[in-house]
Amino acid sequence: MYIDIDHIRQFSNTCLTQLDMPENEASIITEALLEADLREIHSHGFLRLPIYVERIQKELIRNQAKITESNENDVLAVLDGHYSAGQVVAYQAMQKSIEKAEQSGIGVVAVKNSNHFGISAYYSLMAAQQDKIGIVISNVSPLMPAVGGAEKVIGNNPLSIAAPTGETDPMVLDMALSNTSFGKVLFAKEKGQEVPEGWGVDEKGRSTTDPDQIINGGFLSPVGGPKGFGLAVMAEVLTGVLSGGHFSKMIPSMYDVSQKQSISHFMLTIDIKQLISLELYYESMKQLVSYIKESKKAEGANQIYLPGEIEFLKEKRNKEQGIPMEEKTFNKINEMAKALKISPLEA
Ligand SMILES: NC(=O)c1ccc[n+]([C@@H]2O[C@H](COP(=O)([O-])OP(=O)(O)OC[C@H]3O[C@@H](n4cnc5c(N)ncnc54)[C@H](O)[C@@H]3O)[C@@H](O)[C@H]2O)c1
Known part of the structure; x- marks a missing residue:
């Protein structure tokens, strides 16, 4: 429908x-x-x-936002979301990061005590729409074990990098650091479908295609094995640790409605024109796009997509x-x- x-x-x-x-x-x-x-x-x-x-x-998310700032200078700020809605806190944090980048070339905003903010591209694209590069990371409740571990200890922390391209849609990488997002496992369960091999394991670390076994006692698998695990750990450092907020096992699931969540975010904006001229940037991006889009296709492949391109096509439709x-x-x-x-x- x-x-x-x-x-x-x-x-x-x-x-x-x-x-x-x-x-x-x-x-x-x-x-x-x-x-x-x-x-x-x-x-x-x-x-x-x-x-x-x-x-x-249940008053686990504030119905009226309270957001305070500390340690603010021309480049940096820490925001405390006081358990306000994640989207409202992240939106304000990204606006602040953009303003600081406009002023100082770069803007870094660390956020603590926020909530689930949805898709990270929503915020990185705010920067790309203003001739800037936006980098957005969030932590989440732990869903993945360490390499060799059998206990949830690290989130599938989402990461997005958005860069304007000039004539076409921005390039936007928007991904979970697990092979897939937990939401997609939930969505497969909602639809009564199996998930592909490699998305997660059951409680004993055995590979499974049953979303229920991943959700109940099992784990998501990191993207790219130890490398994805490493990226997820570093995302935790940049979000929860660097903001003075919560991280790893301190964060309960959003589906546990007995506790507040306390999610942390990290927003970084680069004002391109303060590094190189916008003319040179967009010329180079055009060249990069054409190298990629016009590259030789693999056998059986019809199309080569840029990061985010598939989602922009879906959005237009x-x-x-x-x-x-x-x-x-x-x-x-x-x-x-x-x-x-x-x-x-x-x-
Ligand atoms: N708020 C949270 O707690 C949280 C946690 C995890 C994930 N998320 C969100 O979930 C969403 C889904 O994450 P995901 O990792 O499942 O995304 P995904 O695997 O569908 O896509 C990841 C990236 O790969 C790109 N891509 C996919 N197919 C491609 C192709 N054929 N060619 C070129 N690029 C391609 C996409 O454009 C995207 O940038 C994201 O929006 C993420 O921000 C949020």
Whole structure:
């Protein structure tokens, strides 16, 4: 089924404002979830609205943001999100990182006591839309064991790097540091599907294609084995450790509705024009894009894509037809709407 964009936008904002969230904050969350579904990263789209609502109702996420700053200078700042909504905190942190980059060439903002912020590209693209390069990292509750370990100790921490290309869409790498995101495993479970080999292991570390075995007691596997594990550990350093916030086993799952989460983020923006001229940058990007796009294709391959290109193509298509939604997600969202006593979502 497909959902009309304006309809779901209004629906999501109504759900959140019903919980006494200010309209501007509700709108940031809604737009970030919408962007995920438009890009067909459904694992981080409106599928997450019911758990956000439940966490807000249980006062695990603030319904009205409180964000304070410390250790601020022309280049750096630490933000404390005081358990405000992740999207609202991350949006403000990225804006600050962009402002500092505009002023000083580079802007680094470390964030503590935030919440799940959805897709990391939403924030890195804010920089790319302003002739800047954006780097965004978040930690999450541990989902992966150490190499040789059999206990969840490190998150599949998402990482995004967005760089403007000039004439075409920005290049945007947006990835979990696991072979796949936990949300995609949840999404496969929602659809009653198996997951591909290599996405995760069961509680004894045995390879499995059953999403239930990964979710209940099992683990996600890092992308690229020890290298992905190493990147995930360093992401934890840049987020939780560097912000003075929580990391690794300190962070409970967002589906544990008895505890606050305390997620940390790291935002870095580079103002390109303060390193090289924008003219040279865009000329070089054009050249890089053409080297990649025009490179010889592997046998059987029809197309070569840049990082983020597939998601931009999906976004363009879905802006025309509405966002695709699984029936299970639709039903879960409408159970929530009923409990909130608001008009249901319509397909
Ligand atoms: N907030 C959180 O706690 C959290 C945690 C994990 C993941 N996430 C989000 O989950 C999302 C999904 O992550 P993922 O790792 O499953 O993404 P993915 O594996 O679908 O894609 C990863 C990257 O590979 C690129 N890519 C994919 N196929 C390609 C191809 N054929 N050619 C060139 N590039 C290609 C994509 O454009 C993307 O940049 C991301 O948006 C991430 O930010 C969020």
